[in-house]
Amino acid sequence: NAQGPAHPELSVELAGEHNDIAVVRLSRPAKRNALSDSLMLAVRDAFQNLPDTVRAAVLHGEGDHFCAGLDLAELKERDAGQGLHHSRMWHAALDAVQFGPVPVVAALHGAVVGGGLELASAAHIRVADETTFYALPEGTRGIFVGGGGAVRIPKLIGVARMTDMMLTGRTYNAEEGERVGLAQYLVPAGTALDKALALAARIATNAPLTNYALTHTLPRIAEQPGDHGLMTEALIAAIAQAAPEAKTRVRAFLGGKAAKMKPT
Numbered sequence: 610n611a612q613g614p615a616h617p618e619l620s621v622e623l624a625g626e627h628n629d630i631a632v633v634r635l636s637r638p639a640k641r642n643a644l645s646d647s648l649m650l651a652v653r654d655a656f657q658n659l660p661d662t663v664r665a666a667v668l669h670g671e672g673d674h675f676c677a678g679l680d681l682a683e684l685k686e687r688d689a690g691q692g693l694h695h696s697r698m699w700h701a702a703l704d705a706v707q708f709g710p711v712p713v714v715a716a717l718h719g720a721v722v723g724g725g726l727e728l729a730s731a732a733h734i735r736v737a738d739e740t741t742f743y744a745l746p747e748g749t750r751g752i753f754v755g756g757g758g759a760v761r762i763p764k765l766i767g768v769a770r771m772t773d774m775m776l777t778g779r780t781y782n783a784e785e786g787e788r789v790g791l792a793q794y795l796v797p798a799g800t801a802l803d804k805a806l807a808l809a810a811r812i813a814t815n816a817p818l819t820n821y822a823l824t825h826t827l828p829r830i831a832e833q834p835g836d837h838g839l840m841t842e843a844l845i846a847a848i849a850q851a852a853p854e855a856k857t858r859v860r861a862f863l864g865g866k867a868a869k870m871k872p873t
């Protein structure tokens with residue numbers, strides 16, 4: 610079930626009974642999935658062109674590491690103007706991940722560093738296995754984050770922790786990463802992809818409008834002043850509950866035909 614743009618280092622495969630899960634894989638293991646310009650553009654294209662059947666996506670990397678970040682071999686060739694446009698290209702690509710049609714679960718292992726952490730932070734859920742580690746080496750390489758990390762990473766862990774990571778080169782291991790909020794799930798080595806697929810399958814059963822509200826509206830509400838946020842919440846709540854799918858689901862619960870919440 611191979612799909613999507615032809616790039617030798619990126620694949621999109623459909624999974625799930627109804628082809629409702631897209632598995633997007635970085636496949637540049639020899640370079641630890643370092644993100645060249647062409648690979649980043651392929652990521653953008655993949656998320657902008659997901660097939661209509663897809664309800665959730667999983668993002669992962671081939672080999673021992675999720676992603677080593679920016680392809681440093683390309684960095685040395687860039688002047689300031691080109692650097693600006695390069696950063697804006699990353700912004701567009703990672704916006705395509707965060708604000709694409711479906712929720713995205715990132716399956717993390719090994720290095721999640723620099724632009725790799727920026728990419729992971731554009732996903733909606735991060736699942737990390739025990740081999741995962743996080744770093745922002747930009748600080749010690751004389752550069753700065755340029756792929757939206759300055760906006761997205763503080764939302765996960767706060768400005769103080771990100772500043773520390775960049776000022777001191779601090780690395781977080783998998784357990785620490787889960788504790789501070791870099792990942793929402795911590796799983797045994799080698800199982801992040803399976804867990805991410807299971808979560809994606811669960812997400813794919815939600816009403817699409819609810820998923821859309823969570824991926825597109827909630828982050829906007831979080832940026833709004835409180836009274837604006839409440840108004841936006843009321844509007845999206847009204848739209849979601851008016852959908853026929855919401856009525857069917859609520860009727861199913863009231864008729865005893867839907868799963869109840871229970872403690873884990």
Ligand code: 1HE
Nearest residue numbers: 639640641643677678679680681682720723724746755756
């Ligand atoms: C690379 C890159 C890369 C590896 N660009 N080529 N990111 C970094 O500063 C992290 C740099 N990478 C590493 O710290 C390590 O490579 C890893 C911890 C990720 C993996 O270590 P290891 O021992 O498994 O692999 P390796 O031997 O270091 O690397 C294998 C090859 O991948 C080697 O090339 P080879 O031709 O000698 O085999 C490395 O040069 C190559 N490689 N990482 C290019 N990043 C929008 S702004 C974002 C800014 C940033 O992301 S800056 C942070 C960049």
